[in-house]
Amino acid sequence: MASQSELTRTRVRSAWLFLLPMLVVLAVVAGWPLLRTIWFGFTDAKLSNPGNYKLVGFSNYLANVDGRWIGLLANKVWWLSVWNTVWFSLVSVALETVLGTIVALVLNANFKGRAIVRAAVLIPWAIPTIVSAKMWLWMLNDQFGILNHILLSLHIISAPIAWTANSETAMWAVIMVDVWKTTPFMALLILAALQMMPSDCYEAAKVDGIHPVKVFFKVTLPLIRPALMVAVVFRALDALRIFDLIYVLTSGSRDTISMSGFARLQLVDFAKTGLGSAAATLLFLVIGLITVFAMTVGKVRVSEDGTR
Structure with missing residues (x-):
């Protein structure tokens, strides 16, 4: 011992x-x-002269000045950016998880040309985010975009839609592009888990005549759950700090501004290093808390006898 x-x-x-x-x-x-x-978040530093600053305590976060609340926690645009980021993350990650699982199940099956299909599926993920965002920006254009052309030809819409400029469709356009690009990443991680699964489970289920849908929920899903949770956490981390895709598609408009976009707006456009640093610090805390929550909720504990 x-x-x-x-x-x-x-x-x-x-x-x-x-x-x-x-x-x-x-x-x-x-x-x-x-x-x-974090340190600059407690100062009034300016981008034009970052070395000349003084401590302001929690004023960048929340303070009462002459009966008026100021700071990030009193800023409506900040809370809008928080809502946009969380909403984008929840919807995009959920869609990518479902679609990624479906794609992984298809790619895990034996069929002719599977290697070519696997390589083709990874193309959207391999394209740099800026390039794919610019490409979709052209396709979503209300004047000469191919998406409007197809929908008009099929008589689904009666007039061109400014997908990235309309407040009702801008966020959904961003989500659609993100799902198109990142679903292969989820599929790749889930496919790796499927490849490591023991085949005897499926053979026993096939002999017993169990329906494939029931096999998926009773056998496949529990076995790939740890890998699935890792994929979800990784993807959620990436989605919560979204900036480039939104900035290219919508120029960081108020309707789609994210927490990263808000921090960049304060730091670069308004040259407020202190306030921008405070926003970045809160973004870090939000991502950290959500990550810990996701890992705690999705934790899978297996005892010695194989039960949970």
């Missing part, structure tokens, strides 16, 4: 030794800028 305990401690020390260079680089590259951002 003592030798096993010593072996475990040796392995732990070796693991930390191998991780140490990466942790040092991560602390320098990510940790220091993060701490600086």
Whole structure:
């Protein structure tokens, strides 16, 4: 028992030794800028002269000045950006999870030309976000976009729609483009989990004559749930910090502004380094809390006898 305990401690020390260079680089590259951002959130720093600032406490977050509340938490545009970001994340990740699962199940089946189809499915994900956003911006144009042309030809709409300029359709247009681009990522992760599943489960279900839909919900889904939760968490992290796709498609309009877009607006357009840093800090906290919540809710605990 003592030798096993010593072996475990040796392995732990070796693991930390191998991780140490990466942790040092991560602390320098990510940790220091993060701490600086949090620090600037408590100052009135300006982009034009970032070295000349003074501490203002929590004024960038919330403060009462002459009976009037100021700061991010009293800013309606900030709360609108929070709502837009959360709504975008929930809808896009949900759609990508469902569609990604369907695509993964199809790609997991044996059929002629499967390798070519797998490669083709990954094309949208391989295209850089800026390029795909610009491409879709042209296709969604109300004057010469192909989407309006097709819908008009099929008599589905009677007049061209400005998909990215209309407040009622702008967010849905962004979600549609994001789902088109990122569904292959979800499908790839889920497909990897499907490839590792034991075949004897399906053979037993086939012998018993169980319906494929029931097999999916009773056998496949529980087995791929850990990988599915990892894919959802990764995708949610990416969706919560969305900026480039929204900025290219809608120029960061009020109807679709995200939390990252709000931080960029304050920092670059208004040159308010302090307020922009405060917004970035809140974005970091929101992403952290949602990630912890998702990992806690989706945690799968398996006991020694295989039960949950």
